[in-house]
Structures are given as C-alpha cells and as structure tokens.
Amino acid sequence: MAAEIRTSKFVVVGGGVAGVTCAEQLASQFPSEDIVLLTASPLIKAVSNFKQVSRTLEDFDIEEQPSSVLEAKCPNVRVIHSAVTKLQAQQHMLQTDDGGQICYGKLCICTGGRPKLLTGDSPFVLGIRDTDSAKEFQKCLCKAKRIIVVGNGGIALELVYEVEGCEVIWAVKDKAIGNTFFDAGAAQFLIPSLKSNKPEKTGPFKRTRYTTDETMTSHASADKAAGLAGGSALGPDWHQGMSLRGAQEMARRVHVEYHCEVEKICTREQYQHARQQPSTNGSEQLADAGHWPVYVQLTNGKTYGCDFIVSATGVLPNTEPFLQGNAFAVAEDLGLCVDDHMRTSEPDIYAAGDVCTACWEPSALWQQMRLWTQARQMGWYAAQCMAADVLGESIELAFCFELFTHITKFFNYKVVLLGKFNAQGLGQEHELLVRCSPAQEYVKVVLAGGRMVGAVLIGDTDLEETFENLMLNQMDLTAYKEELLNPNIDIEDYFD
Numbered sequence: 202m203a204a205e206i207r208t209s210k211f212v213v214v215g216g217g218v219a220g221v222t223c224a225e226q227l228a229s230q231f232p233s234e235d236i237v238l239l240t241a242s243p244l245i246k247a248v249s250n251f252k253q254v255s256r257t258l259e260d261f262d263i264e265e266q267p268s269s270v271l272e273a274k275c276p277n278v279r280v281i282h283s284a285v286t287k288l289q290a291q292q293h294m295l296q297t298d299d300g301g302q303i304c305y306g307k308l309c310i311c312t313g314g315r316p317k318l319l320t321g322d323s324p325f326v327l328g329i330r331d332t333d334s335a336k337e338f339q340k341c342l343c344k345a346k347r348i349i350v351v352g353n354g355g356i357a358l359e360l361v362y363e364v365e366g367c368e369v370i371w372a373v374k375d376k377a378i379g380n381t382f383f384d385a386g387a388a389q390f391l392i393p394s395l396k397s398n399k400p401e402k403t404g405p406f407k408r409t410r411y412t413t414d415e416t417m418t419s420h421a422s423a424d425k426a427a428g429l430a431g432g433s434a435l436g437p438d439w440h441q442g443m444s445l446r447g448a449q450e451m452a453r454r455v456h457v458e459y460h461c462e463v464e465k466i467c468t469r470e471q472y473q474h475a476r477q478q479p480s481t482n483g484s485e486q487l488a489d490a491g492h493w494p495v496y497v498q499l500t501n502g503k504t505y506g507c508d509f510i511v512s513a514t515g516v517l518p519n520t521e522p523f524l525q526g527n528a529f530a531v532a533e534d535l536g537l538c539v540d541d542h543m544r545t546s547e548p549d550i551y552a553a554g555d556v557c558t559a560c561w562e563p564s565a566l567w568q569q570m571r572l573w574t575q576a577r578q579m580g581w582y583a584a585q586c587m588a589a590d591v592l593g594e595s596i597e598l599a600f601c602f603e604l605f606t607h608i609t610k611f612f613n614y615k616v617v618l619l620g621k622f623n624a625q626g627l628g629q630e631h632e633l634l635v636r637c638s639p640a641q642e643y644v645k646v647v648l649a650g651g652r653m654v655g656a657v658l659i660g661d662t663d664l665e666e667t668f669e670n671l672m673l674n675q676m677d678l679t680a681y682k683e684e685l686l687n688p689n690i691d692i693e694d695y696f697d
C-alpha cells in the first residue's frame with residue numbers, strides 16, 4: 202500500500218536554533234495552521250531568556266529540549282523526528298528516511314552545517330559539532346597524552362584553553378592566534394592566559410540539560426553511519442560540566458606552531474617506513490621521537506607525533522539531500538544562496554542559519570558569520586518573510602542585519618565584536634585606536650573617514666552600548682579621537 206502523503210502549508214527542516222525559531226514564529230503568525238518541523242536530531246534547540254540588550258545586541262540562553270516541550274508551547278507545531286532524504290522542488294515534495302512524504306506550500310531549510318574536516322578518511326582526525334562528536338572527543342581525550350589542534354577559529358580557541366592533563370600542539374596558519382575573531386594585538390593580550398592556571402569553574406549552569414534515550418541515540422548514530430544528518434550544533438558552554446582532561450597529571454600545556462598548515466598525516470607504520478628511506482626532505486625536523494599512533498607533518502618542516510588530531514577548520518553547510526535534482530544557487534562556501542527575503546533560488550523555498558549564505562548586498566557594518574545569534578535572527582526573519590509572502594505584504598530587511606554584533610567568551614574574558622571588528626574589506630582606508638591593560642582589558646576601535654565602523658572589546662569594558670550607538674548613527678568622531686579611549690573619561694556621559 203502506498204504511504205500516505207501529508208500536506209502542510211508550512212514545513213521547516215532542522216531542529217537547531219534557526220529551524221525552531223522559524224517554526225515558533227510561523228506558529229504564532231498562523232495559529233490556525235499546522236506547522237511541521239522535521240528534524241534528524243532527537244532533541245531540539247530552543248531559545249530561552251531572550252533579552253534585547255540594546256538596539257542590536259541580544260542575549261539569550263539555548264536549551265536542548267525534547268520536542269514535546271515545543272509542542273506544548275506551540276500547539277500547532279508538529280515535530281517529526283526523521284531526516285529528509287530527498288526534495289523535489291518543482292513538485293513541492295519532501296521524502297523522509299522513514300518512507301514518509303510531505304507536500305508543502307512554503308518550506309524553510311535550516312539544516313545547519315557539519316565540520317569541514319582536514320581529511321575525511323583518517324580515524325585519527327576528529328571534528329566537534331554535536332553532542333555525539335563532543336562525547337567521542339572526550340572519550341579519546343581521556344586516554345591521550347598529546348593532541349594536535351588544527352584551525353584558528355572558535356573551536357580551537359575554546360579547546361586549547363579548556364584541555365588539561367594532555368599536551369596540546371596548536372597549529373595555526375596565521376601569525377597570531379584567533380584570526381577569525383580578532384587581530385594580532387588582541388592575540389598578544391590573550392596569550393598569557395594560556396600560560397597561567399585556569400580559574401576554578403563556578404556553577405550552577407544556566408542551561409537545562411537533557412539526555413537522549415538509548416533508542417534515540419542509536420537511531421541518530423545509525424543515521425550518521427548511513428551518511429545522514431547528525432544533531433544540532435553545540436554552542437556556548439558546550440564544555441561546561443564535561444571533563445576535558447587527558448591521561449597525564451599536568452595542568453594546561455599548549456605549544457603554538459604559527460604560520461603553518463598540515464602537509465601530511467601518517468600512521469606510525471607509514472612514518473617509520475618513511476624514516477628508513479633516504480631523506481628526500483633535508484629540512485624535516487622531528488619534534489620528538491616518541492611512539493605515537495599518528496604523525497603530522499607541518500608545512501614548516503616540523504613533524505609531531507600525537508594520539509589524535511582535532512580538525513577545528515570550519516563548517517560545511519548541510520545541503521546534500523536538497524541539491525540533487527534541483528536548481529539551487531550555491532555560494533562559494535557551498536551554502537544555499539538566499540536573497541534579502543531569505544529566499545533561495547527555488548520557488549517557495551527559504552533557508553536560514555548555518556546552511557545558508559547571505560547573498561544580498563549587506564549593510565556596510567554587517568557580515569555573515571555562522572553563529573547562534575545569526576541562526577536565531579535568520580530563522581525569525583525567514584518566518585516573517587514567509588508570512589509576508591503568503592499575506593501579500595511587503596517587508597524590509599530586519600534591523601538586526603544593520604550591524605554585526607557578537608558577545609562571547611574566550612580564555613575566560615568577555616569578548617564583544619561589533620561591525621567591521623577586524624577592518625574586514627576596508628583595505629588601507631582605516632585607522633585603529635587601541636587601549637590595553639594587560640590581564641584586564643583590550644579595546645580596539647576601527648575608524649573609517651572619522652566614523653566608527655568596528656570594535657573589539659575584551660574584558661568588562663562596558664563600552665558596547667555607546668560604541669554600538671556611535672556605529673549606528675555614524676557620527677563624525679574626528680574631533681573626539683583623542684578622548685575616545687581615554688580611560689579617565691566616562692564615554693557614555695560624553696556622548697549622551
């Protein structure tokens with residue numbers, strides 16, 4: 202007997218922040234419609250305690266929840282735990298891995314991303330994305346004496362600071378650490394934190410934690426083995442309450458190798474075999490001669506042995522089941538291109554969060570980064586756009602896309618990034634003002650044409666709201682440059 206075809210006016214795929222926010226918004230705009238949320242993960246990710254801190258800065262918690270919590274909150278949302286395996290965009294039809302078929306009126310794809318690994322074919326290379334991969338990392342770490350972390354973004358910054366009881370070799374391709382988030386000056390401010398002891402963690406955790414039951418976990422693992430989607434991305438605090446300890450009795454020990462990439466990864470047998478051959482590369486230096494399961498040759502000529510490698514080298518959008526047989530425009534980073542109404546190039550299909558690439562002409566002070574805040578904002582705005590389309594109303598690009606803002610924590614410091622915080626795309630046409638008190642704060646302001654266009658604030662600077670306003674109103678600061686970072690001036694009063 203042919204499987205029943207379900208029909209729904211609105212279908213959202215993905216139970217991460219983007220998908221759940223989108224489904225919630227649609228549910229409140231269309232209380233008499235059924236909204237279907239399809240997700241491959243056993244738990245969903247919901248935003249809680251949302252606070253609009255200022256015009257564009259926002260603060261919220263994320264909770265992993267059973268879908269019943271969302272269904273109780275939004276009675277017209279129906280969550281189906283099943284992975285989409287095929288999309289027929291012309292027919293407006295989705296197929297799922299349990300054999301189901303769903304016909305949609307409007308669809309929003311929020312399938313997130315997965316780690317872009319250095320190599321997919323080595324059992325010694327791990328990526329971290331969801332709860333399962335974080336647990337796998339923890340299991341390998343507890344037996345490890347040395348690991349190599351490759352990458353210079355968010356995950357690498359978190360790991361090198363958190364891991365104890367295991368030597369960490371950190372290979373970065375840049376001349377300073379944390380290249381994705383800040384410049385060499387900020388890196389210099391942060392480096393001493395790697396050499397001192399970590400402050401004791403203080404609880405309690407703000408976020409509720411749920412665990413998946415055995416059936417769900419094994420279902421998710423089976424999906425992964427079959428190459429289907431995994432769980433939602435981790436986020437702030439993912440390592441809280443998780444022991445990131447290796448097999449040695451020692452505090453944190455990190456050695457940074459700058460300006461290098463991975464040339465070759467080989468097993469102990471391959472490595473020993475190569476060592477017995479007459480040397481073809483006179484410059485190769487063995488950083489230590491211990492016996493390790495895997496060896497990594499870096500482009501600076503050094504070779505390190507280690508227990509395993511963490512590839513913290515970015516994200517690849519999860520687009521697979523959607524592209525085949527359809528005509529989606531795809532960006533250079535392989536995300537689904539969306540316009541300023543979050544529409545993909547296929548009719549009635551929208552996308553939001555890590556899976557999409559913003560292909561509209563952005564505001565001068567905004568850029569896309571694959572972050573929680575943007576996943577929430579895009580999910581929310583995609584729902585507004587879908588609603589406007591159905592109701593035949595016009596809609597303007599949401600205000601949150603006017604100015605890039607990100608609040609996070611690195612090396613136990615509060616970090617706020619605003620606008621073109623790294624002078625992205627400004628060439629030589631900018632000026633930097635910097636104030637730094639070691640171990641206390643680092644403040645960098647980017648000015649272009651006398652106007653503030655970006656800032657990096659590390660520590661409890663309390664400057665974010667004032668700087669946000671200065672960026673949004675684009676006041677000419679030429680006359681105030683000397684005072685702007687003067688610690689003896691209350692800048693908030695000054696521009697009141």
Ligand SMILES: Cc1cc2nc3c(=O)[nH]c(=O)nc-3n(C[C@H](O)[C@H](O)[C@H](O)COP(=O)(O)OP(=O)(O)OC[C@H]3O[C@@H](n4cnc5c(N)ncnc54)[C@H](O)[C@@H]3O)c2cc1C
Pocket residue numbers: 214215216217218219220239240241242246283284285286311312313314329330331355356430431432433434435436437438439519522553554555556571572573574576609
């Ligand atoms: C270790 C780590 C730490 C991070 N820390 C921070 C941080 O401190 N601050 C910050 O802002 N951001 C952080 N991020 C990034 C942030 O988590 C992501 O940008 C954000 O969660 C993306 O949300 P999303 O909804 O787009 O995707 P995801 O959360 O990845 O959700 C995708 C959903 O789609 C589902 N799915 C995928 N394919 C299918 C399919 N075929 N069918 C059905 N369902 C499917 C998945 O199961 C999942 O539920 C971190 C990421 C990681 C990995």
Ligand SMILES: NC(=O)C1=CN([C@@H]2O[C@H](COP(=O)(O)OP(=O)(O)OC[C@H]3O[C@@H](n4cnc5c(N)ncnc54)[C@H](OP(=O)(O)O)[C@@H]3O)[C@@H](O)[C@H]2O)C=CC1
Pocket residue numbers: 319351352353354355356357359374380381462463512513514515516570571572609610
């Ligand atoms: N606190 C926070 O805000 C956090 C956010 N995240 C987010 O989670 C996602 C995943 O994090 P992560 O994996 O760290 O990704 P990121 O995009 O943050 O960083 C990836 C890093 O790897 C580098 N890289 C890419 N390819 C290679 C390669 N082949 N060899 C060496 N280096 C390489 C990149 O350099 P280049 O840029 O030059 O290509 C970049 O420095 C990101 O979206 C990130 O923003 C994660 C943790 C914390």
